Ligand SMILES: Nc1ncnc2c1ncn2[C@@H]1O[C@H](COP(=O)(O)OP(=O)(O)OP(=O)(O)O)[C@@H](O)[C@H]1O
């Protein structure tokens with residue numbers, strides 16, 4: 001297998017050659033755990049989880065770490081709001097994150113490091129950066145001196161001027177340079193904090209990943225991945241910290257970035273409020289529909305969340321499951337399932353999932369039309385084997401159709417509640433919320449019509465917008 005990956009650092013698709021074939025290392029930036037994740041946050045976990053699965057097919061020793069950020073101002077705010085201890089919030093949502101991803105068919109990584117379990121390593125890295133002249137302490141903070149690292153900005157292709165212009169307008173007085181970023185900051189008594197040479201404080205976000213990657217994977221790692229929203233400043237800062245802490249050694253050899261899941265044309269993001277919560281979606285849709293949707297576009301492309309992409313994903317899966325149901329008389333043990341070379345080649349070509357899906361559709365067609373028993377067996381074995389690799393068609397076909405049918409039984413109270421919310425949203429002139437409610441209903445096959453006497457609704461096929 002010749003695995004080729006797009007490296008954001010060189011902006012090229014390159015052959016993947018591990019530094020040490022006996023130990024292939026991969027680090028993916030995980031979530032900050034203060035709430036349930038939105039379905040966009042699941043995209044990197046699904047995509048890079050698939051990459052880990054692909055790597056493991058050919059290499060015995062893959063070490064995959066995906067971290068949990070469990071110290072952050074957003075967590076503090078969430079805990080305050082809930083009136084709960086911070087650890088209660090982080091434990092609860094880290095757990096929910098793992099459970100929701102497991103339902104999406106994401107294999108657990110080998111290592112799930114938590115930032116708060118690496119404070120000693122973080123402090124040690126800060127000390128090394130200070131000692132080597134790349135960081136300085138000021139007013140109980142430790143800051144990274146961006147001027148001290150000539151390659152700063154190389155990954156994102158930004159000039160120093162751009163990055164400074166992007167830095168906050170009112171620059172803290174203790175910063176030497178406006179682009180300098182925080183490695184350590186002071187904590188007040190009511191906030192989480194740890195003793196350090198700079199007083200009681202807590203780490204900045206970027207240094208956490210550098211310290212956890214070093215602790216578990218070493219100075220130089222093979223693959224570092226995350227969403228492309230993290231390229232600047234997060235990944236740029238990770239590179240600066242780790243490279244300088246390791247005497248100039250390359251930090252990550254291949255940088256992979258997934259494109260954003262968008263909703264209504266904009267990045268799905270908590271700060272914009274246009275989010276669909278994965279935990280809630282999993283109650284409404286078969287998990288494979290969501291997994292299919294997240295993999296249907298190439299991972300580097302943007303991908304739009306909409307009721308029609310959901311409906312198409314479901315329809316395609318219905319088609320494939322239909323073949324399995326119609327061919328239920330053919331008995332195939334799991335060890336007879338095969339992954340075809342073209343399917344594997346598509347995935348090895350920088351995770352070309354659209355091409356892989358086209359192959360699955362072709363196999364489903366062949367299995368449906370196959371005249372001879374021999375061809376039916378062969379195509380079905382290939383369909384099942386390839387689909388298993390990508391994490392689909394794992395359900396019993398009969399169950400699948402029961403699930404889809406059950407998903408279409410609409411709860412009238414739920415519809416009524418949403419319609420009332422929509423009336424309130426429209427009265428408050430929050431038309432985007434009103435539109436989202438309409439979409440949410442349509443995704444479950446509920447079509448609404450506004451008339452003189454109020455709003456009427458009826459159930460059609462999920463995702464079909466016209467009554
Ligand atoms: N809309 C999106 N599409 C794809 N990946 C995303 C999206 N939003 C965030 N991610 C990725 O999800 C992972 C977890 O990120 P994190 O918990 O920091 O979320 P976040 O960036 O705070 O989310 P938000 O921007 O919604 O506040 C990161 O790898 C990030 O790049």
Ligand SMILES: [Zn+2]
Nearest residue numbers: 029209234238
């Ligand atoms: Zn990170």
